[in-house]
Amino acid sequence: MSDKTAKLSLPNGEELELTVLSPTMGKDVIDVRALGKAGYFTYDPGYVSTGACESKITFIDGGKGQLLYRGYPIEQLADQSNFEEVAYLLLNGELPNKEEYEAFVAKIHNHTMVHQQMMNFFNGFRRDAHPMAIMIAVVGALSAFYHDSLDINDPQHREISAMRLIAKVPTIAAMCYRYSVGHPFVYPNNDKSLAWNFLNMMFSQPTNDWEPDPILVKAMDRIFTLHADHEQNASTSTVRLAGSSGANPFAAIASGIACLWGPAHGGANEACLNMLREIGDVSRIPEFIARAKDKSDPFRLMGFGHRVYKNFDPRAKVMRESAYEVLELLGKHDDPTFKVALELEKIALEDPYFVEKKLYPNVDFYSGVILDAIGIPTNMFTVIFALARTVGWVSQWNEMIGEPSRKIGRPRQLYTGATERDYVEISKR
Ligand code: CMC
Numbered sequence: 558m559s560d561k562t563a564k565l566s567l568p569n570g571e572e573l574e575l576t577v578l579s580p581t582m583g584k585d586v587i588d589v590r591a592l593g594k595a596g597y598f599t600y601d602p603g604y605v606s607t608g609a610c611e612s613k614i615t616f617i618d619g620g621k622g623q624l625l626y627r628g629y630p631i632e633q634l635a636d637q638s639n640f641e642e643v644a645y646l647l648l649n650g651e652l653p654n655k656e657e658y659e660a661f662v663a664k665i666h667n668h669t670m671v672h673q674q675m676m677n678f679f680n681g682f683r684r685d686a687h688p689m690a691i692m693i694a695v696v697g698a699l700s701a702f703y704h705d706s707l708d709i710n711d712p713q714h715r716e717i718s719a720m721r722l723i724a725k726v727p728t729i730a731a732m733c734y735r736y737s738v739g740h741p742f743v744y745p746n747n748d749k750s751l752a753w754n755f756l757n758m759m760f761s762q763p764t765n766d767w768e769p770d771p772i773l774v775k776a777m778d779r780i781f782t783l784h785a786d787h788e789q790n791a792s793t794s795t796v797r798l799a800g801s802s803g804a805n806p807f808a809a810i811a812s813g814i815a816c817l818w819g820p821a822h823g824g825a826n827e828a829c830l831n832m833l834r835e836i837g838d839v840s841r842i843p844e845f846i847a848r849a850k851d852k853s854d855p856f857r858l859m860g861f862g863h864r865v866y867k868n869f870d871p872r873a874k875v876m877r878e879s880a881y882e883v884l885e886l887l888g889k890h891d892d893p894t895f896k897v898a899l900e901l902e903k904i905a906l907e908d909p910y911f912v913e914k915k916l917y918p919n920v921d922f923y924s925g926v927i928l929d930a931i932g933i934p935t936n937m938f939t940v941i942f943a944l945a946r947t948v949g950w951v952s953q954w955n956e957m958i959g960e961p962s963r964k965i966g967r968p969r970q971l972y973t974g975a976t977e978r979d980y981v982e983i984s985k986r
Pocket of ligand 1: 858
């Protein structure tokens with residue numbers, strides 16, 4: 558709490574004193590809860606200036622290009638940690654010691670398989686269904702399998718649900734792909750990491766003994782780590798809102814996946830790669846740059862710009878490094894898509910329009926290039942984002958449910974529709 562206050566002069570002549578809350582990092586927050594009692598609501602479409610919750614999980618300073626998970630810089634975690642450890646950190650608040658880490662990894666890996674009955678769901682979908690459509694349905698359907706542990710007020714039930722989600726969503730994600738190409742599902746190997754397993758479940762066949770290269774596993778692990786949480790973005794807020802009604806975590810996470818699907822959010826990496834392919838050749842870049850600058854053309858350079866990061870996206874820096882490692886390993890420097898990406902990056906970083914508007918390549922620009930080089934189809938990109946973000950979603954959901962003063966989320970509105978009027982019979986209209 559703080560002793561700072563803000564004074565607001567209301568239209569009825571009264572003055573309202575509002576408490577100013579001080580965060581451990583970031584901007585002060587004006588507590589507007591007293592406004593409701595005074596007879597007013599606040600109006601903030603897009604929640605541009607609204608904090609809807611208190612959280613201890615992730616901090617972003619867009620101006621500084623800073624992203625911290627539980628206080629730890631994302632660059633350090635991407636370099637020195639791994640996805641499983643980051644999951645522990647996001648869920649529990651502290652880095653684990655060796656025993657805690659091993660116990661957590663063993664627990665997570667113990668839950669990677671999905672119920673055999675779940676396989677039947679896949680057969681109901683067309684082979685050409687978007688994998689996000691399948692993912693939303695199958696993750697939601699997990700609710701039907703774990704009736705024994707759906708009491709959200711029981712911390713142990715919440716813990717096991719979190720484990721199940723973190724462990725099973727990668728398996729489900731890979732199953733979505735295998736179903737679309739008509740290949741048999743691959744079972745996870747619990748001695749291996751989630752990143753290793755994801756690649757193996759995507760690409761290995763019963764007919765060969767393919768194993769993912771450690772450089773690809775590291776790149777995948779980094780993609781997971783960098784996407785694991787991002788504060789109160791649209792999908793995370795969706796999970797919190799859905800969960801605030803007491804809905805079970807599988808249903809809440811399925812709603813987050815649905816929200817993530819949109820091109821302004823998780824769908825941007827897919828849109829970015831499609832754009833690189835549409836450009837097709839370096840010689841066509843000037844045409845697309847001109848279109849991006851043309852105010853009468855709705856086209857935007859996908860993979861550039863960010864609502865919060867206005868100097869650089871710290872995740873993009875790390876992803877760029879991985880993109881070079883992966884393309885080197887796969888000998889794909891001459892790949893036309895990569896050539897277009899490199900040239901576009903160069904031009905956009907020098908072009909005054911992009912420099913002045915602070916439009917830097919974002920994480921999706923490089924992650925799309927990596928995933929494409931590995932051979933992952935573009936319609937799986939958002940699925941991979943969802944897989945990684947599941948860790949953030951369950952951590953944020955768990956934090957919210959554990960809060961004793963939790964309230965159902967229920968925004969108000971500025972009503973601008975018709976005033977009260979009487980019903981008119983159809984013959985008289
Ligand atoms: N290409 C061309 N011009 C752009 C772009 C772009 N990618 N992004 C922003 N602008 C221009 C925009 O036209 C506007 O110009 P003006 O001031 O002259 O009207 C100015 O820059 C500010 O744009 P804005 O839409 O007000 O900025 P925003 O902060 O609301 O939007 C954004 C952020 C990410 C939605 C936007 O930059 C964009 O559409 N980028 C492309 C999509 C994309 O890559 N999204 C992935 C974001 S990273 C994933 C995640 O964290 O979820």
